[in-house]
Amino acid sequence: MSAVLASEPFLERAPIELRDAIVQLLPAPAQWLGHHLITILAVVLGFSLFFAFTTVAERKLLGRLQNRLGPNRAGVPKFSILPFHLRHKLFGLSQPFADAIKALTKEDIVPAAADKLLHFLAPVVVVAFSLMTFAVLPVGRHLIPVELDAALLYFFAAGCASELALFMAGWSSRNKYSLLAAMRALAQLISYELPLILSVVPIVLVTGTLSTVAIVQSQGVWSFGLLPHWFVFTPWGFAGFIIFLISTLAETNRSPFDLPEAESELVAGHLTEYSGFKYALFFMAEYFSLTALSGLGVTLFLGGWQAPAPFLEFIPSYLWFIGKLVGMLVFFIWIRGTLLRLRIDQLTRLSWQFLVPLALLNVGNAAFWSLTAHWSGPLNLVRWAISLALLVTPFLLLGRTLSAGYAPRTYRYAS
Amino acid sequence: MLGTGILNGLAVTAKNFLGSFHDPARLVTVEYPEQHIPVREAYRNFPFLVSESADDPMGTLRCVSCLTCEKECPPQCIVIVRSKDKKPDATGKAQFYPTTFNIDTSVCMGCQICVEVCPFDSIKMDKVFEITATNRFTELLLTREQLAKSNAYYHKIHPVEAAEVDARLAAERLAAEEKAKAAAAAKAAAAAAKPAAPAAPAVPAPQTPPPATP
Numbered sequence: 191m192s193a194v195l196a197s198e199p200f201l202e203r204a205p206i207e208l209r210d211a212i213v214q215l216l217p218a219p220a221q222w223l224g225h226h227l228i229t230i231l232a233v234v235l236g237f238s239l240f241f242a243f244t245t246v247a248e249r250k251l252l253g254r255l256q257n258r259l260g261p262n263r264a265g266v267p268k269f270s271i272l273p274f275h276l277r278h279k280l281f282g283l284s285q286p287f288a289d290a291i292k293a294l295t296k297e298d299i300v301p302a303a304a305d306k307l308l309h310f311l312a313p314v315v316v317v318a319f320s321l322m323t324f325a326v327l328p329v330g331r332h333l334i335p336v337e338l339d340a341a342l343l344y345f346f347a348a349g350c351a352s353e354l355a356l357f358m359a360g361w362s363s364r365n366k367y368s369l370l371a372a373m374r375a376l377a378q379l380i381s382y383e384l385p386l387i388l389s390v391v392p393i394v395l396v397t398g399t400l401s402t403v404a405i406v407q408s409q410g411v412w413s414f415g416l417l418p419h420w421f422v423f424t425p426w427g428f429a430g431f432i433i434f435l436i437s438t439l440a441e442t443n444r445s446p447f448d449l450p451e452a453e454s455e456l457v458a459g460h461l462t463e464y465s466g467f468k469y470a471l472f473f474m475a476e477y478f479s480l481t482a483l484s485g486l487g488v489t490l491f492l493g494g495w496q497a498p499a500p501f502l503e504f505i506p507s508y509l510w511f512i513g514k515l516v517g518m519l520v521f522f523i524w525i526r527g528t529l530l531r532l533r534i535d536q537l538t539r540l541s542w543q544f545l546v547p548l549a550l551l552n553v554g555n556a557a558f559w560s561l562t563a564h565w566s567g568p569l570n571l572v573r574w575a576i577s578l579a580l581l582v583t584p585f586l587l588l589g590r591t592l593s594a595g596y597a598p599r600t601y602r603y604a605s
Numbered sequence: 606m607l608g609t610g611i612l613n614g615l616a617v618t619a620k621n622f623l624g625s626f627h628d629p630a631r632l633v634t635v636e637y638p639e640q641h642i643p644v645r646e647a648y649r650n651f652p653f654l655v656s657e658s659a660d661d662p663m664g665t666l667r668c669v670s671c672l673t674c675e676k677e678c679p680p681q682c683i684v685i686v687r688s689k690d691k692k693p694d695a696t697g698k699a700q701f702y703p704t705t706f707n708i709d710t711s712v713c714m715g716c717q718i719c720v721e722v723c724p725f726d727s728i729k730m731d732k733v734f735e736i737t738a739t740n741r742f743t744e745l746l747l748t749r750e751q752l753a754k755s756n757a758y759y760h761k762i763h764p765v766e767a768a769e770v771d772a773r774l775a776a777e778r779l780a781a782e783e784k785a786k787a788a789a790a791a792k793a794a795a796a797a798a799k800p801a802a803p804a805a806p807a808v809p810a811p812q813t814p815p816p817a818t819p
Contacts, residue, residue, distance in 0.1 A: 255618040259630045289811040528618040529611065 195332065201506040205334050207230075229335050233324050242286035248523050250282070262395045262401030264288045280472060283295035289470075300365060304463065304558075308362030313464070313471035316355035320478035321347040327485040328403050330495050330508030341402040342394065346387060349441075352479060353379045356450075356460060359472070364462035371459030373400035374534060375450035378440060381541040382447075386437035389392060389430040392556030393421060393490050402486075405496030415500055420493035426579040429585075431491040433549050438487065441535070442480040447528035447537055480601040484518035485511075492518075543592055548584060555580045607797030646765060649730030650715045652708060654807065660757035666753060670703040674719035674728055682712035683719060686795065697777070699752060711745040726770050732762045 209228050216224045216579035240253045246261065254262025263302055264283035266432055268275045325348075328334040338344050353376055361370020367497045394400060397408045411419040421427030440447040450459045457462075488494060490515050495507035530542070555577055631786045635642055657665035670687040686705035694700040719728050731754070739745030760767040 251622070254622045254625045257621050257625050258634045259632060259636065262636075385658070524615060524618060524622075528614045586607070 198331070199504070199506075202331060203377065204506075205330070221303050233335055234321065236323070237324055237478065237481060240481060241436060241474060242290075242357075243283075244477055244519055246283060247286045247519070248341060248526075249285070251520065251523045252527045255524065260284045274556070291374050291405065293467045293470040298466040298468060299463075300462050303364040305362035305364065308358050309463070310468075312355050312359035312467045313475070315358065316352050316475040317471050317478065319348050319351040319355065320475045320482060323479065323482040324485070326402050326487060327482065328406050328494055329511050330506065333508050334403060337403055338401065340400045342390060342400045344459050345482075346383075346404075347391075349479060349482070350383060352475060353383075355475075359450060359464065360460035363460070365463055367457065368460050368462050371450060371462070375443070375460055378443075378447065378449060378534070378537060381538050382437045382440035382545075385541060385545035385549045386441060387604070388546065388553060389433040389437060390486075390490060391549075391553050392426050392430050392559075395553065395556045396421070396426075396560045400496075402489050406489055406496060407491040410496045412500055418496065418498050419494055420491065420496070422491040424559065425574065425581050427491055428560055429548065429552045429555070431487070433552070434487055436540075436545060437600070438480070438483040439525065441483060442476050443524040444476075444480065446532050449534055449537060452531060470582055478520065479517070481515065484515055484522070487518060488514040507573055539592070549581065551584050577592065632686060644732050644734075647762060648732055648735055651710050651713055651718055651731050651736070651747075652717075652728050653731040653754045654749070654752045655727050655729055655756055655759050656753045659757060662753035663750070663753065664692075666702060666732075666749075667694070667725050668703050668706065669700040669725055669727070670706075671701075671724065673722050673724065677718050677722045679716060679718060680710040680712045680714055683707070684709075687702060703749060706749040706752060708747050709745065710747055711741050726774060727757055729763070729766075 195206060209225070212228060216452070223481070250260035250262075252258075260282070263279060264282050264285040264287075265277045265279040301304060323345050325336040326334070326338050326345050356379070357372050357376055360368045360370075360375070365371070394404060396404050399405060399408075409418070409420050413419065422431045435488065439445075443450045451461055452459065457567075459471055461549050464472065471537045486564070488511060489533045495511040497507075497510055558580065559577055562569075562573050621631070652696060655667050656662040657667065670685050672685055672687065675681075675683045684707040685703050685781050688702045688704045691699040715730070717730055720730055722797045736745070756767070756771070759770075
């Protein structure tokens with residue numbers, strides 16, 4: 191390991207070297223523990239800070255997308271030890287800390303009839319499971335918390351467990367609205383779990399591995415020293431990426447699939463009986479799982495920490511990963527600022543009648559792609575044409591059939 | 606169809622995003638405590654009392670404490686105590702005045718009925734909307750001194766309406782003066798006519814028959 195590291199540029203190996211230097215300070219029996227604690231701390235602190243700034247970025251971007259200013263007031267707090275007040279607004283960037291203090295100081299109300307233990311555990315469990323998924327994301331060339339051979343399997347196992355927590359929240363509130371809303375949320379999550387996993391299967395099929403590290407490494411090839419071989423640039427990869435994006439939006443309860451917590455229609459759904467910091471924890475978990483799924487999307491489809499061209503490799507790999515992650519999140523925020531909330535029937539229809547069949551066909555498409563891997567020259571063009579046809583034809587046919595009779599709505603009285 | 610509508614929508618919001626940076630006119634919100642959107646002429650929320658001059662608001666209140674607004678107020682948020690004595694008002698006529706005039710703005714619903722029933726144009730609707738208080742039981746109960754605002758202020762907040770009210774009041778004052786003048790003239794004429802005919806007995810002397818003597 192150290193021999194591989196020594197040949198790397200300084201910035202690339204800096205985080206690892208720092209960790210090793212701290213571990214060396216500990217006595218020999220505690221080094222193993224220190225090594226892992228530092229990793230856990232880095233993941234939790236790093237992604238918590240990332241979450242904090244995602245919220246403020248989301249609010250600012252949503253503001254701009256809707257011709258508003260967004261938060262820009264929160265600044266430097268007044269320190270009583272200082273003789274003067276540093277009045278700087280910091281462009282509202284300290285907003286998440288103000289929000290955190292606000293959430294912490296709010297009253298925590300537990301219904302008298304609630305199942306106290308489950309009611310308390312639900313937000314804890316949902317955050318814990320969404321944090322666990324970060325363990326297998328390769329953030330950089332050498333930065334991966336846990337190198338698992340079955341990383342993808344682990345990721346989805348940990349990610350699906352949050353559905354249990356969500357139902358715990360609805361059930362333990364001892365409230366019919368919460369229970370019904372939790373069932374509805376569960377229906378949505380389970381509906382979209384299927385296209386989400388089916389969109390990932392082609393990657394496993396083509397690369398022949400479940401390890402996220404190996405999947406990223408298999409994308410580190412360039413044609414003509416310029417065109418990256420990321421999976422999103424293949425027909426089946428592109429289709430898989432789109433299905434993955436839609437399912438991610440639904441899995442993390444984000445607009446236009448934010449039915450579980452439709453504050454104006456359903457009074458916060460399964461979160462009705464939660465207040466204060468517990469409520470904030472559910473949102474934290476949503477953002478964590480959004481970040482984790484975006485990170486997985488980057489890893490699987492966008493080349494992970496690989497640079498888009500070889501001459502850009504002087505930028506450390508983890509910066510490439512974070513950049514792509516931020517790009518994905520900005521795209522999700524853009525979607526949120528644009529689309530309207532779906533109805534529950536439209537939502538399940540989209541999943542079961544449209545995304546699942548397309549994802550299944552896409553698996554076949556990937557099988558064709560991996561079977562014809564040895565085709566070259568003009569046959570390569572035939573391979574692309576067949577693969578594209580396998581995508582576009584069912585997309586058009588399914589889309590046309592499903593939307594038949596659903597013409598654009600005309601409003602008689604609101605023209 | 607087939608996702609093209611979504612792409613159009615994304616284009617619209619992207620335009621908003623870029624436009625909001627280079628074209629501040631697109632921004633529909635203002636930064637409130639520093640910037641205010643100008644309030645329209647017709648805007649109203651709580652009543653105030655009109656006084657003729659800003660120097661002596663209590664002495665020149667138009668209110669004559671006729672108690673009409675107190676009786677008409679639907680949420681009954683007006684309390685008036687009428688004075689025992691009379692003071693000359695702006696026209697010099699002796700009038701009662703309110704020794705207490707309270708409006709509980711935590712109860713007031715801004716219906717403007719008090720303004721409509723006032724025969725003296727002495728209560729009008731104000732435009733203030735920043736009415737925060739730390740104690741809702743004392744600080745939202747406005748007294749006579751807090752309610753009294755000058756006619757100049759009324760002209761500032763409702764120029765059209767105030768001009769119309771002032772014109773009407775001036776006309777009434779003129780009419781009153783002319784009536785007084787006419788009455789005075791009639792009186793003077795009557796007074797002049799009286800000594801002009803002293804011979805004619807105004808009232809015939811009572812012809813009382815002499816009492817019969819037995």
